[in-house]
Amino acid sequence: MMRLLNEAIKECLALASSALIENRSLDQCYGQYIAKDIIAQSALPLWSQSAMDGYAVRYHEAQEGQTLKVGEIIPAGHWPQKPLAIGEAARIFTGAPLPDGADSVIIQENCKSLPDHQVLIQQSAQKGKHIRQAGEEIALGEMIAQMGQKLTPGLIGLCAAQGFDKLPIFAKAKVCIIETGSELKSPGQKLSGAEIYATNALTLTPLISQSSAILSQVSRTEDSVQALVECIETILDSDTKVILTTGGVSVGDYDPVHEALAKLGAERHFWKVKMKPGKPISVASIKRNQGQDCLLIGLPGNPVSCVVAYLLFVHPLLQKLAGVPEHKCGLRxxxxxxxxxxxxxxxxxxxxxxxxxxxxxxxxxxxxxxxxxxxxxxxxxxxxxxxxxxxxxxxxxxxxxxxxxxxxxxxxxxxxxxxxxxxx
Structure with missing residues (x-):
């Protein structure tokens, strides 16, 4: 029975129910989708720190015209050696931990360094000014990323700041394309007789990466059931999740896809959709001896029908397999x-x-x-x-x-x- 378009899209999307999860290093995570919620394992900042180069002070002691003794110098990456004494300032740099007792940082532009480790306050300090308080950005135990969220450069940086070196992500599905057609030649080859140039695989190749998937192989077969069966059997020995055939999916004498699927014992989910172009699309599952079933989507051979069917059915399917939340799958x-x-x-x-x-x-x-x-x-x-x-x-x-x-x-x-x- 011919499917209505929206019904067929939902049925196809429902087949993407077994996304694989892998742990991947941060430098390999860009553009991937997180496979579980990520929880902060520490506060950010870890401790109260200076937001500027200047002097850590008690604000009521650092009023305009006052002179303070500089007790120590605290660069970034160094822990204060002692609490801030009464009547004392600590020379401090951006990102350095605040010494105990300090409640303000006065920027160096508002101070004047004097001999004998003294500093003159030229503009009064304000309580809490220029201090990054511990945990003010991220609290310990706070969720910093949700399952299904896409890893952007900013989110990768946040995870790095939390000390994560690897993240659980949804693995991108591997896809193989099989172009069918005895009349097809690769661009650049010389045509003879009624031959034409093959366009579908080259058109689909960049689309597959935009669907958050990986193209692992492109093959071409003549209009032969046996040749197509052998090609599919070879792919089934790999970890390919989705096979896309182009052409040969209608009912002509030289359309081998349906007979090949029957020989392989495939389970056909549907064939033909009430749409124009792209009506003869076919979706089936093929069982492997080991591992998960392989999905085979037979796309029409006409170039427009092929692209339209891919965008409506394959694009959201591959997105969902990559961990994209279902309500975000599909075209904008x-x-x-x-x-x-x-x-x-x-x-x-x-x-x-x-x-x-x-x-x-x-x-x-x-x-x-x-x-x-x-x-x-x-x-x-x-x-x-x-x-x-x-x-x-x-x-x-x-x-x-x-x-x-x-x-x-x-x-x-x-x-x-x-x-x-x-x-x-």
């Missing part, structure tokens, strides 16, 4: 104003390739104008190359007039000056 969305009339009579959801441009209209708060990026044939890769995202038209007849406000799902590589909102 923005609102835009249609520059054209859009009519649809058929009962399939349609994903139109559209480009966005800034709106100069003051009559709406919607910042973008939306227009078709070119011809909408599923074979026209140029419509992807010129587009910023996908306009979703529901699976029912509709009429949208010019000026209608719509939502556009942005491609992962699209960068706009202003993005209003994010959706899962």
């Amino acid at each position: 969305r923005v609102q835009a104003v249609l520059t054209h009339e859009q009519n649809k009579q058929h009962q399939r959801a349609e994903l139109l390739r559209v480009s966005l441009s800034p709106s100069s209209s003051k009559s709406t708060s919607t910042p973008y104008l939306c227009r078709l990026s070119g011809g909408q044939s599923s074979a026209w890769i140029s419509s992807i190359a010129k587009a910023d995202g996908l306009l979703y038209v529901p699976d029912q007849p509709c009429h949208w007039p010019k000026g209608h406000i719509v939502e556009v799902a942005l491609f992962p590589w699209t960068q706009l000056e202003k993005v209003d909102s994010k959706f899962g």
